[in-house]
Amino acid sequence: MPNGSLDSLLFSSNSKGKQKVLDWKNRFEIALGTARGLLYLQEECTDCIIHCDVKPENILLDANLSPKLADFGLAKLLGRDFSRVLTTTRGTRGYLAPEWISGLPITPKVDVYSFGMMLLEIISGRRNIDLTAQDFSEYYFPAWAATQIYNGNVINIVEEGIAEERDLEEVRRASIVALLCIEQDEEVRPSMGQVVLMLEGKIQPQIPQIQCSTLIDNQADRRVTDSSSES
Template structure:
């Protein structure tokens, strides 16, 4: 160590043990570096692929419905095909069938009974599916069947509704079991079914956000819950027509015997076609017989509305009511209901 007045510099020497000296590693070769990068990339890709598969499996969505129909703004439950297969015990209990669908009884895991409509066919399948989703997805009313959810996986289309324990009005109104008819569909019950059905149609035509033409009102499409409260069902032919009814419908068709003249004459279609169908149905509720019945022995009753109009005009109202309920029926209610039914189908009044 040296010190000087002219040069104040210090020199310090420190001896360090060899074991404490820092070590410098030799950088890896380029081939090893490439191997590390490749292995890391493969591991990352595998992890991302596995994560994507798990997310897809958990949140797999059905193929989109045709964009020409708006998706419902409600929170309908989206069922898987496996869920509905289990709920219906592999579609074992059949409730009924139509031209393009079969309906099966089912039970959800919480015990709720449902009716599962399995749509079939090709041309009508997607059309009917979209119509029912659009029509029922956004509406709720005491006299309209409740749509709980749907399934759309691949080519499968299913709709899930509340189960109606008393079946359709058709099955009870025209049953051959007269004892059952007297016990179940007495006049009071029939009158309430007629009123409830009318309320459901008023809601569709006047009160819901988008006015709806049902298009196929008939006893087969009036379902009865445990209290025999009516629920309009089968909206496969329903049409959203907006608030001003400015669109002319040309493709919807109802059922023979309930089909309004507008469909045949080519006139603009409005909710009046449902009014006509309701009128024919109302006369059937009153009489317990088909409004158009070519098999009847009395030729004057082939077209029941014309015969009924004559009877009411002549003051013979009792003769138009079902003989099984005539004794306990309120004849004034029968007369009023009969007049309403006839006005519904009279072209000049609609």
């Protein structure tokens, strides 16, 4: 693809050490396009397809920065008569849903979880897991981001300079959707259909009634689990 993968524009630096920055409009369209792609896989294909490895590296961008889901090496087919599939394969650290880490059969909600993590990265330009962080509070970005969102400080999680004042309501909506997607309980997470509607503004997302401490308490477990997970 002409513009490579999403991670190269979110996290990489050019030869001068200055980070390449996507503006908010492009980021939002990439997020929405990816959500629509996952919706197609989960609800519109003959058999439900669980991608199992949703992350910026697997989102390719064409000349117009339109996103294309790539790398279906871990994908699982889920017949319409079944609700779960057992898998022993591992996805990528930082994007694995709690039920998958626990070894339970998975549902399309694992892709919802991974999308939520990626959406936070799209908004912030930061990796959700930073194994090199010296400050433990910075190791697991979603916990800090959740605290900011609950306290009404959404602007604090946005990468500097990408959003203007007119974009802030859209940023807020996307941030809340991300939190809904990374709920620990898969039953509470929205479907991809609901995610698309919320991003489009057709449904108003509500800040989830989860405790920030739940995310924070899981940091130690994720430090061990994510460090040992294979890409």
